[in-house]
Amino acid sequence: xxxxxxxxxxxxxxxxxxxxxxxxxNMAVLPRAFxxxxxxxxxxxxxxxxxxxxxxxxxxxxxxxIVRFLHRYDGAEREKSLNSILAIAAxxxxxTLAILxxxxxxxxxxxxxxxxxxxxxxxxxxLVIVAIMSVLHIFRALLTWKLRTAFIAWVDELWQKTSYxxxxxxxxxxWVSLDxxxxxxxxxxxxxxxxxxxxxxxxxxxxxxxxxxxxxxxFAEFSAFSLFAGGAVIVATxxxxxxxxxxxxxxxxxxxxxxxxxxSVVALPRxxxxxxxxxxxxxxxxxxxxxxxxxxxxxxxxxxFLLMGAVMAGIWAGFDPLQQLLPPKxxxxxxxxxxxxxxxxxxxxxxxxxxxxxLSKHYRLVLPINLALVVVTVAMNYLxxxxxxxxxxxxxxxxxxxxxxxxxxxxxxVYRKFGVHPFTWSIPVxxxxxxxxxxxxxxxxxxxxxxxxxxxxxxxALATGTCFAASYALGYFPELRDxxxxxxxxxx
Numbered sequence: 001x002x003x004x005x006x007x008x009x010x011x012x013x014x015x016x017x018x019x020x021x022x023x024x025x026n027m028a029v030l031p032r033a034f035x036x037x038x039x040x041x042x043x044x045x046x047x048x049x050x051x052x053x054x055x056x057x058x059x060x061x062x063x064x065x066i067v068r069f070l071h072r073y074d075g076a077e078r079e080k081s082l083n084s085i086l087a088i089a090a091x092x093x094x095x096t097l098a099i100l101x102x103x104x105x106x107x108x109x110x111x112x113x114x115x116x117x118x119x120x121x122x123x124x125x126x127l128v129i130v131a132i133m134s135v136l137h138i139f140r141a142l143l144t145w146k147l148r149t150a151f152i153a154w155v156d157e158l159w160q161k162t163s164y165x166x167x168x169x170x171x172x173x174x175w176v177s178l179d180x181x182x183x184x185x186x187x188x189x190x191x192x193x194x195x196x197x198x199x200x201x202x203x204x205x206x207x208x209x210x211x212x213x214x215x216x217x218x219f220a221e222f223s224a225f226s227l228f229a230g231g232a233v234i235v236a237t238x239x240x241x242x243x244x245x246x247x248x249x250x251x252x253x254x255x256x257x258x259x260x261x262x263x264s265v266v267a268l269p270r271x272x273x274x275x276x277x278x279x280x281x282x283x284x285x286x287x288x289x290x291x292x293x294x295x296x297x298x299x300x301x302x303x304x305f306l307l308m309g310a311v312m313a314g315i316w317a318g319f320d321p322l323q324q325l326l327p328p329k330x331x332x333x334x335x336x337x338x339x340x341x342x343x344x345x346x347x348x349x350x351x352x353x354x355x356x357x358x359l360s361k362h363y364r365l366v367l368p369i370n371l372a373l374v375v376v377t378v379a380m381n382y383l384x385x386x387x388x389x390x391x392x393x394x395x396x397x398x399x400x401x402x403x404x405x406x407x408x409x410x411x412x413x414v415y416r417k418f419g420v421h422p423f424t425w426s427i428p429v430x431x432x433x434x435x436x437x438x439x440x441x442x443x444x445x446x447x448x449x450x451x452x453x454x455x456x457x458x459x460x461a462l463a464t465g466t467c468f469a470a471s472y473a474l475g476y477f478p479e480l481r482d483x484x485x486x487x488x489x490x491x492x
Contacts, residue, residue, distance in 0.1 A: 014150065018157030024262045025165040031327050033172035034254065039115050040178055042250030044185055045110060045257050047126055049238035055133035056234040057227065058096035062089035063141030064226030065219050067282050070145050070361050084219050086138070093134045111242060113251045125186055128324035132189045139196035148199065149276045155195050163188035222363065232370035236377040236402060240395045243381045248391065256392045258326070259333035263340025263396075265315060269307035270348040273300060283357040294420040297352035301422030303479060306471050309434035312341045314464035318456030319443035324445045325452055328364050337394035343403035349422050350407045353414045362417050369409050377402045426476040430467070432482055437466040 065085045070078055105123045109116045125207040143152050167184050170176040176184065240260075245253045277300055284293050315322075315337070323331045358366050379399050386393030415421045441463040445452055471477040 014153040014158045015272050018153075018161040019265055019297070020266055021158070021161045021165050022261065025161065026167050026258050027173055027322075027326060029165060031254070031258070031330055033168045035327070035453070037178060038251040038254050039118060039249075040181065041257075041429050042245055042253035043115070043118060043122060044182065045241055045246050045253050046250065047122070047182075049146075049241045050108070050126055051129035051133045053231075053235050053238050054100065054130040055095060055137050056231040058090045058093045058130065058134045059137045059227075059412075060092035061223035061226030061228075061231070062092070063137050064084065064358070065223045066138070066141040067145050067278060068209060068222060068226075069219065069491070077268075080167040081219070084491055088220060088223050089134075089138055089266070093131070096134070096458055097127060097131060100130060110193070110246075111246050115250050118250075122182055125182055128186050129189060132186075132193050136189075136193060136196060139193075139200045142200045143196065144276075145282075151199055152196070153272065155192050157282045159195065160188060160192055162252045163191065189324075226358070228370055230369050232374050233406075236373045236406075237399075238373075239377050240381055240399050243378075244395050245390065252392065255330055256334075256395060258330050258334070259336030259392060259396065260340050262315065262333065263337045264310045264344060266308050267344040267348065268311060270344065270351060273304060274351050277351050278355045278359075281352060282328060282359050283361050285356070290418055290420065293352065293356055294418070297356070297420050300352045302424050302426050302476065305345065305427050306430055306467070306477055308330060308345050308348045309430055310464045310467035310471075312345060313434040313438035313467050314460035316438040316492040317463035319442070320459040321443075321445040321452040321455035326455075333392070335393040336396040339391060339400040343400045346403050346407050347457070350410055353410055353420065353422055356418065356420065357414050359365075362413075364418075365413055369406065369413075373402060373406050376405055426471075428473070429474065430471060432477060433470045434467050437463040437470075438464075450452045 062237055063086050065088070066082070069081060069085070104126065105120060108126055109119050111119060140152050143149065164185070167176070167181060167188070171178070241253060241256065244256045274335060275304055277296070280296065281293060284290075284296070319334065319337065323333070357363065376397065380398035381395060384390045384398050388394060390397065411421060441456075441459045443453060443459060448455055448458070450458065468477070468480070472480055
């Protein structure tokens with residue numbers, strides 16, 4: 001766990017800073033900057049989701065193949081293998097962009113016919129963000145292979161969220177126009193492209209050495225499965241934004257975005273560990289070290305659950321005064337938060353297992369799960385949004401349902417194939433403690449007579465602190481004890 005802890009620690013700093021900046025932006029700046037122009041904010045959110053979906057498809061699973069296979073080779077063979085995988089990605093990206101150039105406008109306008117003119121005017125920016133995000137997928141995979149996941153977090157979280165915050169502030173104070181906001185937002189991704197490209201440039205030194213023709217079929221086969229495995233998950237996680245925009249309108253997308261963001265804060269610990277765990281699992285699989293992977297699964301799940309449960313308890317405790325800081329249009333998101341936070345908590349248990357299955361010889365089993373995931377996501381969103389007309393809460397419930405369905409299948413399959421599962425007794429115990437702490441300190445705004453922000457922070461700190469204290473006292477968090485002992489000589 002040493003390399004995981006080190007890289008996760010660096011990543012957590014970036015993620016934490018990004019979370020703070022993102023919270024300020026989503027809760028204080030953007031709702032006021034786009035007041036009366038919520039459709040533009042919805043456009044930016046839909047553009048990002050559309051870019052992520054198309055980028056995950058266009059690379060044809062090449063990022064997964066990079067992480068999976070490059071550990072097997074050295075020297076010139078590794079360079080040739082990388083060239084082979086990059087050739088697959090290049091073909092997919094160019095083909096996707098050509099298709100979007102020819103037919104993309106009709107599909108994009110279909111997203112919200114009432115805002116057809118706005119969407120049509122920005123079609124070219126959809127193409128640009130797809131191209132940038134596609135190449136960023138490759139850069140992230142290369143950096144993950146080199147276990148430089150902390151750098152990824154610094155770019156994706158700190159830079160991207162800080163630049164978005166700056167743009168929001170500039171718009172709020174009328175220092176940039178609405179017309180300039182979208183191209184400037186795209187430009188911020190261009191900077192991410194340059195940063196990650198610069199960090200990855202040394203890994204492309206062998207482009208002139210040709211390709212590994214012998215292994216090209218297995219690269220292509222794995223890439224195809226990785227496409228459906230990884231791509232389907234990204235599609236599923238972004239479809240709720242698109243379907244909210246389609247059935248409720250672009251103006252409702254920002255409201256859902258804010259509720260989703262508040263729930264996604266819970267995922268901070270999971271996101272700090274996901275990439276580095278993926279790289280470590282790939283190495284252990286190549287050594288056929290299932291025993292170590294089993295322990296890694298339990299340790300990762302335990303730590304993620306304890307941290308995520310504490311964060312969720314803290315946010316829920318201060319949720320009512322927190323809402324008082326928002327414009328009226330953005331209040332009443334309790335159910336959205338609980339559903340999204342619960343979905344993230346479930347996903348945090350399965351970080352190691354997801355990578356184990358996807359990178360093992362049984363990776364083909366991921367295909368039917370993830371294809372079904374897309375179908376289930378569409379069906380549940382349509383059911384809750386259109387048939388039951390539950391609005392934004394329906395979209396959040398659909399997300400929770402799909403996360404439960406997807407992770408349950410993955411846990412079952414990994415256990416059947418490898419005898420590995422992520423569960424320890426600490427999880428149900430800490431679930432009860434986190435729930436009790438969240439409810440105990442969940443007071444209405446004004447209860448303790450302080451400003452709403454101060455109340456939210458105080459209630460959240462009490463709930464989160466209770467969770468940490470309980471986990472420490474019960475011995476469920478030895479990493480915290482060991483870390484304190486290393487830094488404080490007298491710590492017991």
